[in-house]
Amino acid sequence: MKTIDRREFLTLAGLGGVVLVGGACFGRAAAAADADADEFYFVQLSDPHWGFEGPAQNPDATGTLQKAIAAVNALKEPPDFIVFTGDLTHTTEDGKVRRKRMDEVRAIIGELKVKDVRFMPGEHDASLDHGKAFGEFFGRTHYTFDHKGVHFITLDNVSDPTAAIGGDQLAWLAADIERQSADARIVVFTHRPLFDLYPQWDWATADGAKAIEILQRRENVTVFYGHIHQEHHHVTGHIEHHAARGLMFALPAPGSQLKRTPVAWDPAQPYKGLGFREVEAEARPVKYGITELPVVPA
Amino acid sequence: MSAQRRAFLGAIAATAIGAALSVRSQPAERVIPVRAYKFSYDPDAIVVKLNEPVILELTSSDVPMGFNAPDFAVRATIIPGQTSRVRLVPNKTGTFVFHCDVFCGDGHEDMDGTIEVVP
Numbered sequence: 001m002k003t004i005d006r007r008e009f010l011t012l013a014g015l016g017g018v019v020l021v022g023g024a025c026f027g028r029a030a031a032a033a034d035a036d037a038d039e040f041y042f043v044q045l046s047d048p049h050w051g052f053e054g055p056a057q058n059p060d061a062t063g064t065l066q067k068a069i070a071a072v073n074a075l076k077e078p079p080d081f082i083v084f085t086g087d088l089t090h091t092t093e094d095g096k097v098r099r100k101r102m103d104e105v106r107a108i109i110g111e112l113k114v115k116d117v118r119f120m121p122g123e124h125d126a127s128l129d130h131g132k133a134f135g136e137f138f139g140r141t142h143y144t145f146d147h148k149g150v151h152f153i154t155l156d157n158v159s160d161p162t163a164a165i166g167g168d169q170l171a172w173l174a175a176d177i178e179r180q181s182a183d184a185r186i187v188v189f190t191h192r193p194l195f196d197l198y199p200q201w202d203w204a205t206a207d208g209a210k211a212i213e214i215l216q217r218r219e220n221v222t223v224f225y226g227h228i229h230q231e232h233h234h235v236t237g238h239i240e241h242h243a244a245r246g247l248m249f250a251l252p253a254p255g256s257q258l259k260r261t262p263v264a265w266d267p268a269q270p271y272k273g274l275g276f277r278e279v280e281a282e283a284r285p286v287k288y289g290i291t292e293l294p295v296v297p298a
Numbered sequence: 299m300s301a302q303r304r305a306f307l308g309a310i311a312a313t314a315i316g317a318a319l320s321v322r323s324q325p326a327e328r329v330i331p332v333r334a335y336k337f338s339y340d341p342d343a344i345v346v347k348l349n350e351p352v353i354l355e356l357t358s359s360d361v362p363m364g365f366n367a368p369d370f371a372v373r374a375t376i377i378p379g380q381t382s383r384v385r386l387v388p389n390k391t392g393t394f395v396f397h398c399d400v401f402c403g404d405g406h407e408d409m410d411g412t413i414e415v416v417p
Binding site: 093123128162163199200201206258259 | 366
């Protein structure tokens with residue numbers, strides 16, 4: 001009898017768009033039990049922009065993140081961990097307001113049942129004070145951790161207001177990559193795209209090409225990022241880059257119009273364009289199954 | 299000095315004078331002052347002619363800003379109190395966006411403008 005895995009179930013149930021990346025075959029029904037030991041899934045949420053005000057873009061600005069948290073808590077199987085890929089708060093020049101927003105968003109995120117939550121800043125959180133307030137509330141802006149055979153690297157391309165990673169962090173990245181085996185499973189979390197997705201809208205990292213050159217030194221590297229408030233998939237060399245939807249307002253497709261004006265709220269389809277994703281990490285072959293989920297279940 | 303060498307030097311001199319006259323006779327490139335301030339540019343709509351290079355003279359009234367026009371590979375950081383000059387060669391017609399690429403405050407993401415290149 002063929003058994004179905006969690007992702008196959010989601011697909012069959014029509015619960016979300018599924019993208020299979022990094023491998024040729026679908027499903028793992030026949031996989032051996034020892035292979036399953038290295039397989040897990042995590043949830044990526046991005047760009048909640050707590051503090052944003054714009055009824056034309058999101059009349060539920062103070063309630064959308066909570067709905068997403070509830071949706072994550074309602075998942076049948078809890079993820080191993082949850083990652084927020086930046087812009088937890090909407091920018092403000094007032095340091096007190098910035099910290100108030102960070103305090104509030106941290107409390108809301110604290111409602112997640114899964115307590116292993118990873119953070120990184122977006123430019124709205126960190127570019128005006130070089131990540132100082134973010135560090136006070138959420139810790140380091142770039143770091144690594146390992147989980148079930150996958151090496152995770154969090155890169156900070158926002159604390160520098162010129163959208164650069166910077167020489168020191170690039171040297172740190174190169175040293176970390178040097179320590180990984182040639183076939184290590186590596187996942188990078190960052191906020192901005194590392195490649196030039198659409199520089200006309202500031203959808204790029206000033207020295208992202210240098211980071212990609214370093215990452216290309218290993219065989220199995222995949223990047224998950226935020227910033228552009230929409231699902232997007234791109235490949236540079238053998239590295240896949242996957243942008244997640246946001247949790248406050250949607251942005252137009254790159255280059256689809258002259259300026260990067262946010263997408264207007266559609267009362268007929270509330271929360272359209274917003275959402276989060278599950279990422280199922282599989283070891284043999286190395287691949288990541290991405291399932292996009294809405295803020296409010298259909 | 300031989301007649302041949304005098305003729306050679308004379309030709310060089312004539313060429314040099316011609317070149318200098320040629321440089322002097324070229325029209326100076328148009329300079330367009332652009333002032334950046336929170337959170338806009340003045341002017342925020344720049345009109346230039348196709349294949350007529352211009353010099354953008356960039357200043358900032360308040361905080362460090364950026365000027366980035368990726369379609370023409372032109373960018374500069376603008377420091378208050380200093381003038382940044384960049385040469386823009388409008389090699390294609392149309393309307394193109396430029397923007398601030400140094401995160402400068404609340405309205406940073408709306409800080410942009412257009413370059414219209416006309417035939």
